[in-house]
Amino acid sequence: MPGFLTTWFDPFCGPVGLFSLFLSDSLLACGDAGWGDEIAGGVLVTVSLALATLPLGLVAGFFIALAKQSNEKSLRLAANVYTTIFRGLPELLTLFLVYYGAQIGIQQAMRAMGADLVIEINAFIAGMVALGLVFSAYSSEVIVSAFHAIPRGQYEAGNALGMRRGTTMRKIILPQLVRIALPGLGNLWMILLKETALVSVIGLSDILRQTGVAARVTKEAFMFFGLACLLYLVLAILSSIVISAIEQWASKAEMKR
Numbered sequence: 001m002p003g004f005l006t007t008w009f010d011p012f013c014g015p016v017g018l019f020s021l022f023l024s025d026s027l028l029a030c031g032d033a034g035w036g037d038e039i040a041g042g043v044l045v046t047v048s049l050a051l052a053t054l055p056l057g058l059v060a061g062f063f064i065a066l067a068k069q070s071n072e073k074s075l076r077l078a079a080n081v082y083t084t085i086f087r088g089l090p091e092l093l094t095l096f097l098v099y100y101g102a103q104i105g106i107q108q109a110m111r112a113m114g115a116d117l118v119i120e121i122n123a124f125i126a127g128m129v130a131l132g133l134v135f136s137a138y139s140s141e142v143i144v145s146a147f148h149a150i151p152r153g154q155y156e157a158g159n160a161l162g163m164r165r166g167t168t169m170r171k172i173i174l175p176q177l178v179r180i181a182l183p184g185l186g187n188l189w190m191i192l193l194k195e196t197a198l199v200s201v202i203g204l205s206d207i208l209r210q211t212g213v214a215a216r217v218t219k220e221a222f223m224f225f226g227l228a229c230l231l232y233l234v235l236a237i238l239s240s241i242v243i244s245a246i247e248q249w250a251s252k253a254e255m256k257r
Contacts, residue, residue: 027214027218027220027223027224035210035214035218035224038205038210038213038214039207039210039211039214039227039231041205041210042205042206042207042208042209042210042211043207043231043235045124045204045205045206045207046193046196046197046206046207046235047235048124049124049127049128049131049196049199049204049206050189050192050193050196052124052128053127053128053131053132053135053192053196054135054189054192056128056129056132056135056136057131057132057133057134057135057136057139057188057192058135058136058139058185060132060133060136060140061135061136061137061138061139061140061142061143062139062140062143064079064082064083064136064137064140065079065140065141065143065144065147067079068080068083068140068144069144069147079140082137083137083138083140083141085137086133086134086136086137087134087137087138087141091130091131091134091195091198092198092201094130094133094134095126095127095130095131095198095199095201095202096202097130098121098126098129098130098133099121099123099126099127099130099202102121102126103119103120103121106119106121107119123199123202123203123204124199124204126199126202127196127198127199127202127204131192131195131196131198131199134195135188135192138188138191139185139188142181142184142185142188143177143181145180145181145184146177146180146181146184147173147177149180150173150176150177150180154168154172154173154176157172158171158172158173178250179247179250179251182243182246182247182250183247186239186240186243186246186247189239189243190236190239190240193232193235193236193239194232197232200212207228207231207232208228211224211225211227211228212224212225
């Protein structure tokens with residue numbers, strides 16, 4: 001997006017932004033006078049990371065859920081091992097394994113090939129992958145439960161109509177699956193939004209890192225960490241409104257079918 005558009009529509013430091021209109025004479029002012037620009041950037045990083053992780057985790061979770069129900073024993077075992085590992089490991093440890101472990105592994109592989117290079121993984125990508133691994137493990141369980149809630153007769157109806165398995169899944173099963181799984185996936189989204197704060201430990205400038213730096217520099221820890229709390233709560237409230245709207249839309253769409 002062009003720079004003038006991001007500046008104009010910035011809800012914090014834009015022409016009609018919160019910090020610009022009401023906090024221009026405080027530590028939250030935009031520009032060199034305060035920390036408004038940095039914190040607004042942190043909000044953008046947090047939201048971007050959560051939105052980038054969501055489709056990755058949902059797609060992976062869906063295929064893991066399919067593997068859990070496969071007739072192939074090895075697929076079921078692999079899927080169960082995957083979810084056991086990433087639901088059992090602390091999210092912070094998973095983040096460290098992806099960020100630091102992957103760098104070490106790639107460097108050792110390069111040295112084995114005769115290339116002595118220093119590899120540094122992008123913190124945003126590492127955070128997206130780590131959170132995506134955890135999110136996919138939990139979302140697969142929600143999707144499996146949703147699959148189990150759909151009567152077997154729905155599959156048989158598709159076969160009776162001469163539909164292929166893929167067509168039955170797309171036209172009959174998936175619409176019901178989305179409606180049933182939405183409440184659980186909405187809760188996981190809320191958890192994902194909070195877990196983005198973990199990326200601050202690997203240097204990504206999210207809400208928590210930016211407010212933490214401001215708190216240390218200004219010695220106003222209560223104000224900046226209180227602001228961080230407020231920002232996360234606002235994001236959670238907005239998410240709740242969007243999730244509720246999606247659930248109502250899914251329910252109405254199901255009733256029209």
